[in-house]
Amino acid sequence: MSKRIRRVGSIKGELLKKSKEAALAAVQIFNNPNISFKSESYVVLMIIAWTYLLHAYFRDQKVEYRYNRQNGKRREFEKTKHGAYKYWEIERCLNEAKSPIDKDTANNLRFLIGLRHEIEHQMTTRIDDLLSARFQACCLNFNEYIKKLFGDANGIEKHLSFSLQFSTISTEQKELLEEQPGLPDNIHGYIQEFDAGLSNEEFANPHYAYRILFVPKTANSKGQADRVIEFIKSDSPLAKVVNKEYAVIKDTEKDKYLPQQVVDIMKKYGYPSFSIYYHTQLWQSRDAKNPAKGYGTMVAGKVWHWYESWVEEVRKHCRDSGDKYIHEPENPPTKNCPR
Template identity: 30%
Template structure:
């Protein structure tokens, strides 16, 4: 009798359950393998935790079907105290987590001058490894192939999909805030790759924070809570005496000419997004970081509270206005394309159309008939990144009120 007989029985049992997508109990596993139920419980939680997950009272399998019998034996033979997954999937998860933490370390390091540059580069690697791990679990081929079907090779290694291809496979044609956030950062990386723009950091901090939160959420949803990064992270320390002056100086530099390409890119990208995505915290995190005055000093281990803007009442929001004056100053008033203006007005006046909109801007002289890049007023402005005119909320409000 081979020492792997019971292990091989477990492999056959788990693989079958995954193929049939059926859940199973520990008693069923014990009956199929010959182990005691208590032993099965230990193996499920300590040796196979990457592949076996709790499903209400029972368990479900994910990823065992793509392991060979030899790979499953190797995973099972690890010491109970050794929780690291040595499969290709496990190695990719480890790589993804380490580069995500490296991205945070780069961003939070006070001696790092180009925070955003380093953060995006490391996070792109982290996301790419994470998606490759997910595709490993799902049995999806994530390598480029030649016309004859053989793998493309780079330095003798199979050429794997880059992040853009991974995004297309993972989300497909579905538009989500997480997808929009990641595509923005990829484009931003391409824009700043050969530019020295350290003052960019403050302006894109919300996008960077959302991308990190989204990364961890995908990681946990796909591979379980034990992969959470929170245990390794802490809030970066702030030097508040100089923060305001430094932020104002950074804002002035951001408005300078050498930042135009990046400003136009972000502005154009944001304007093209649906409102629900553009305002999502998963696209760009907007929070207040305020002191938490704890009455019981023994409970106040970390006297800081994150407050989501969307959760505040009107009075609470007004109370924090000074705290976000600088950030709000970056928001362009020109948000709507002509078609979006028509859609907004039609919600109140169903007969409104593009012809009436054209008549309206001519009547109010909201914009010139021909493109003038310097044109800006309270209703309409020429946006370089968009290469055309966009309209403000004031313009939408005027049309609705005038028609009424």
């Protein structure tokens, strides 16, 4: 029987190599104009890339990343039915106390993990552009961490460049992106719920979603290199002007209301008999908690909150109901029901 030869660092090196190849493949597929199965492929490959990267890090730090349990003084490793070791998946790696990943980068990865679960069960459409900011952040985060953990020589930015485009973004395309047509209900609901669980600071962090504002440049000095994308310092006069103008049109965090707050608002509008009972009847009859309708969201996966759009719908309902909610009823309904 031949003696097994174990090369020091060989497994770590192989993990690192496969990690980089998975990340490069993810970006190359996403940038390929001949492939329509972009986002699904990107998410799966980037999660593999991050998993291998963290496995390489844990191996380097001598952290055991195989599932195991202690049986007395003996440690038993979990295995598949075919006898292979069970290694930590990406979420378990992020939850490890010795994980090197910062909170905002972890938020980005957890978003992609949840997105992968959703797209595994249903065909998706039109999510490539809508989620590109989070995909871009994932790329930048990966390149940052592979260099931080294993040195600048392992950076992959030298292998990729900016994608060239065949056209500018038309007004029609802009409106389509803003309206998000064809987005599956499960994906729309997942995005709303995940984002609602983040603070404003976490949502705006570039490690979670990397957003760039593009402004067409109409002039350039002759004889100078002319780049499609030019970067300016965030504290420059131009940046201050652009950010000031952009702040006028950018999306703001939506106000959220608990059910009782909606009821209290209706009372202030002059509908004193409107109660939680009537509110519950209304949202149930309209299936208003369907995420696709955009009336509200589940915060932290526990409590449903309503948006301003639902408050307006309730107010319209009260207004269209004549005197029903204007006078206090002699025997108001007190039936217990979900809010």
